[in-house]
Amino acid sequence: MAQKTTLVACPTCGKAVAWRPENAFRPFCGERCKMIDLGAWANESYKVPTEHGTFEEDIERPQ
Ligand SMILES: [Zn+2]
Numbered sequence: 879m880a881q882k883t884t885l886v887a888c889p890t891c892g893k894a895v896a897w898r899p900e901n902a903f904r905p906f907c908g909e910r911c912k913m914i915d916l917g918a919w920a921n922e923s924y925k926v927p928t929e930h931g932t933f934e935e936d937i938e939r940p941q
Pocket residue numbers: 888889890891892893906907908911
């Protein structure tokens with residue numbers, strides 16, 4: 879039983895990635911490369927909403 883694993887090249891870094899159902903990030907090698915690729919169109923300011931959470935600090939509240 880020769881089970882062949884399909885290998886694809888990660889579009890971001892070119893690393894060989896096994897194309898398996900359990901690889902949630904295929905064809906990328908990992909979350910990082912996927913995020914880089916998704917963010918590439920906006921890489922002039924690659925910002926991701928973080929656990930920073932609320933925007934309350936930016937709101938000018940009446941004293
Ligand atoms: Zn990669």
